[in-house]
Amino acid sequence: MNKAEEREIWIKNARIITETGIVSGSVMVRGSKIERVVRKAEQESGSREGEADTYVCGAGADIRFPAREIMSAEQEKVIIDAGGLYLSPGFIDIHTHGGGGCDFMDGTLEAIETACRMHLAHGTTSIVPTTLAGSQEGLLSFLALFEGMEQKKEGCPEILGLHLEGPYFAPGQKGAQNPAWLRNPDPKEYMEVLSATNRICRWSFAPELSGGAAFLQELRRRGIVSSLAHSDADCRQVFQACENGLAALTHFYSCMTGVTRRHGFRTAGAIEAGYLLDSLYVEVIADGCHLPEELLSLIYKIKGAERICLVTDSMRAAGMPDGEYLLGSGQEGIRCIKEDGVAKLQDRSAFAGSVATADRLVRTFRRLTDAPLYQAVKMMSLTPATLMGVEERKGSVAEGKDADLLLFDEEIRIKGVMARGKFAGVY
Secondary structure (H helix, E strand, C coil): CCHHHHCEEEEEEEEEECCCCEEEEEEEEECCEEEEEEEHHHHHCCCHHHCCCCEECCCCCCCHHHHHHHHCCCCCEEEEECCCCEEEECEEEEEECEECCEECCCCCHHHHHHHHHHHHHCCEEEEEEECCCCCHHHHHHHHHHHHCCCCCCCCCCEECCEEEECCCCCHHHCCCCCHHHCCCCCHHHHHHHHHHCCCEEEEEECCCCCCHHHHHHHHHHHCCEEEECCCCCEHHHHHHHHHCCCCEECCCCCCCCCCEEECCEEECEHHHHHHHCCCCEEEECCCCCCCCHHHHHHHHHHHCCCCEEECCCECCCCCCCCEEEEECCHHHCEEEEEECCEEEECCCCCECCECCCHHHHHHHHHHHCCCCHHHHHHCCCHHHHHHCCCCCCCCCCCCCCECCEEEECCCCCEEEEEECCEECCCC
């Protein structure tokens, strides 16, 4: 074990955001793990946390660069005074197409790392890069590139796995997906994809399509999280899919059915199934554009923080100025416009993914609903960790878990990011 792995890093005088509330106290990190969480009452009764070799920052100062400089030294113990800032679990984004001017399907490691670093700067310490509907060749190239990439690269969020969004979608619910690449599940095609990598952790598709049931069963057999997306499925079809392993609804409300009339009779849709089935997780793009505050409040009231995953669904324009951008990559992409805090198709007929970052989602959800801060944070950390099956090591400030930690102020402005025990120098 080297000195960096032996060193104690104490973050004291923080408001710690836990699963159940917010408490004052300190957290000690050793190596890549959280070793101790000490509440204020325990400190006052004799914790040795205050005995420090080094004192770093204070009074809520921006600790990013000072902490990095101190951490490069060889002290046995480092104390960082959070000055009353919130200490939060790192955010987990399980649906993002890119950011910082890059798309995860651009085909280069540089593009992947650029997008990852942009999201890390906004608090995302774990990420699930996401595809768009495209050719089989393009998808296999995407998978091959990630096969050769380090999942825990220093200075980047940890890549938990890959999320394939499409190409098995209903044309009538295409949204910003390129209709030229939409098709039904083909066993020969998807088995080739599944055989090419073991990094796929999630696949979004329309379960009502011909071949959808067999595809869903194959995902369940492999332990891959399945999600409904860009789908014409009605409520009963979603119920049936849920019985066969469907776990979530991708970007809830967007590109899915609600109540409709058929021959005069009302028929419930996928949205209603999302409310009726307690076990179903729902993705929510809480950028303040995709869903109004009334719907955000309704979703929170019915589903609760334990079944809502806040997701950016961000495209390459996240973290970039307004202008024209490509959703996707190359000939398979679609030209879009970033304006009014969101991405739109060129004709402005529909949104084309978001340009949000994780901190914006937490800030917006807290502002537009009655959710307390610790619940808004849970929807961006522990709940997505649970859906993805990594809650034993991610998603909360708890002893034994990965030291993915954030410091931020009342406005959810990020002041410090720690990924796997190391402060990120990406700003």
